[in-house]
Amino acid sequence: DGGITQSPKYLFRKEGQNVTLSCEQNLNHDAMYWYRQDPGQGLRLIYYSQIVNDFQKGDIAEGYSVSREKKESFPLTVTSAQKNPTAFYLCASSIYEGVYYTFGSGTRLTVV
């Protein structure tokens, strides 16, 4: 079955450490996205990528970095520069300029 996979489901990080969240899709979607979700808030866009080797900052890109070396993969690195990284992170994909998002099941990151 086609889908989008995020790993790990839970992740703990010590302050000052970088951590990378994985996102893989086998839907042959062109575009991929990273969102952050905090309790009681909507989804906030971190980064998105329309094609391989290209990506754009979203609304809250500071303290995060991404790469898009393959169409199927869009990893997100949460750097030590991110002041409040504890959150639920969602990856999504869609066809180019499509609005039918397929979401992953999310990664819950906790800084300890």
Next chain:
Amino acid sequence: GESVGLHLPTLSVQEGDNSIINCAYSNSASDYFIWYKQESGKGPQFIIDIRSNMDKRQGQRVTVLLNKTVKHLSLQIAATQPGDSAVYFCAEKAGGSYIPTFGRGTSLIVHP
């Protein structure tokens, strides 16, 4: 600024009742609207969508109504079941952009 918002953060209903979840939007250029369902600890799932040239669309047990005059849309769930308990998001997309804006979400609690 332009935003998508929700009237009620939490809605409690009895099993078998009909549920109505409301969403206000302020961007008059929005031409496409989507409802997502997010169960606890999971990623959002597409429920139903509607384009601005329509005012009503029906799915299985769900109906979306769009009132462009007052910039309001609603999601109606018939015969609500415990499995419908989740957070429901509306999202809007303006013409020329393929990045939707997500609302904050409404938590639907269905009591057996």
